[in-house]
Amino acid sequence: MVLPTSTKHYFWPKLGALANLSSKESQLPPLRSHEVLVKVYAVSLQYRDIMVGLNIYPGSFPDEVVPCSDMAGEVIAVGDEAGSQWKKGDRKTAHGGAIHGVLTQYKAFSPHSLVAIPDHLSFEEASTLPCAALTAYNALMGPVPLKGGDTIVVLGTGGVSIHGLQIALASGAKVIVTSSSDEKLQIATNLGAHHVVNYKTTPNWHEEILELTGGRGADHILEVGGPDSLEKSLKAVRMAGWVHAIGVIGGGTPTEVMMPTIQKACFIRGIQIGSIAQFKDMNRLLSLHPEVTRPVIDKVFPFEEALKAYEYLESQAHVGKVAIWWSAEHYHNIKGSSLLGLFSSTWGCRGSTGKLASAPSSMIHD
Template identity: 55%
Template sequence: MSIPSTIREYRSQGDNHQNLKIQQAPLSKPRASEVTIKVHAVSLQYRDLIVSKGRYPGQKTNVVPCSDGAGEIVAVGEDVKGWKVGDRVSPNFAVDHIHGDVTEDIKNTGLGGQIDGMLREYINVPSHSLVKIPEHLTYEEGATLPCAALTAYNALLGPVPLKGGDYVLVLGTGGVSIFGLQIALASGANVIVTSSSDEKLQVATKLGAHHVINYNKNPNWEDEVLKITAGRGVDHIIEVGGPNTIRKCIKAIKYAGQVHIIGFVSGGDSGIPVGAAIGKAITFRGILIGSVKQFEDMNRLFIARQIHPVVDRVFSFEQAIDAYSYLESQKHVGKVVIKIA
């Protein structure tokens, strides 16, 4: 395959996604420890909307956006071992997070934020960041794994893994939440899903959710959760709402349960009520994606259970702005993907 010397890429000026621009850029050869990937697809995160507005902590100016992508290796640096041209791969969200805990230095290697990301036709990345895409997945499906899937996996199967028979509460039906549902089910848990939309809850039920709650029709959904669990509360919560939902989660969680703090899509500015947290011995754990090692472990689960990511819509490379607008509308269930190659 001939590799071009110039490619198309998007750049974000931090003044809203409507102003994303395609431009031409040179493509260098991979360094000794790098590979060149022809990007086939990228998926969008809530983080990408924040980057597009220039509000993401530590983001690079004029950044190439998007952390999550999948493609094929088209060139390999001279010192690279274990990878070859033609391999189907994704780079990890933070390219230097190989194993263990996050550090400040690792955090500063986040694609599409602190460093240039995946919304381009080709990219050079360090070979240590790579993970093979499961063979049963398309590039569009593979592109959804690095952030949303791995975040949900790290939450539910990280330091305090769920056990078969545990109750897991998933807030909403966005990317992380739907992966949380799928991973919890694959691990033998009972899953409760909340949403403002009956249509979205129907999708969650089809995917296998045991209980669904419309929080518009049932604003005291935490009481419904306690009813479902016979007053005990749930073992794990995928908390994507933030300050406006945290108090309800404190009521819905069991004593010594795990609340995995992932997002703040519901807004609000009040903090965690410390007395209530101590009074139930709750663990609040902020999740900052995961490592290459966890990514590999997650893919083994996806292969064993033949899990397919839920892709809501696929847009073309030229329709990237429309894809961002669709994500912002929150009409999606699962993931919004941009097809590039």
């Protein structure tokens, strides 16, 4: 096939406002001998993408930086020195992007940064794995991996949280989910959560966690709220338990954590995604338990509506992940899935309308 010489992509001409997100077509540099060229089919958003656009993410970025780090696509060319592990037609996802991102039609990668997509997942579903799923996996399967019978508290119902719920269920753990929305808690229940707690109507939600665990506390807590919830997470964890500090969505100012940490002799572990080795290990777990680990996608937006996808994520109305796809024709390339199937009531998703469909007693795809 004739390789593309240009790519459509989004970029930030100026950081500081999501409305600045712009698109254009640029020349593709020639594929280098050690690179693999991927046609991007789907991209998923994470809260970091919002922070970059608003210019509140730590660090500096190059001019006209291309956003997003999570994608899934198909290999269309392999450099002469890229090795024999990948070939044309392979379905791959990538381990993030530190500088220019993946909200682009074509992207060259180092072969070492690519990971095979589990056969049972669509491109949209696979695009949620590199950061959200891998972060949850790194937290729960880190220095002291969770085990069957452990109690896990998952704060919120965003991408990392829902992946954490699913990974914990696949590992035989008991899962408690918190949210300020009863609708979202119902989705978590449909996904398999053993208990749910509305932290808006139960502001001292840590006391509910202690009651549900017979006063013992949780073994692991996925802490995505930041300063606003960290103190209560420390009160809800068991002695020598683990609080995995992942995000700062809740905002707030730093609170006094020294005494609760000492009193519980617990561990606070900062989480920053995970390694390629963990990514491959996680995919093996997903393949072994496809019935409970299928990624939850709230809405899929077409490429032309990327700004709407950003705005929807910023609204925090979603459950699970928000994704962007290129065009309807790409759904012909998805294994065992279609646009209609992706939004079927089998998975109880909101789909393109934002309305929650009915879900069976098994898992849902939101």
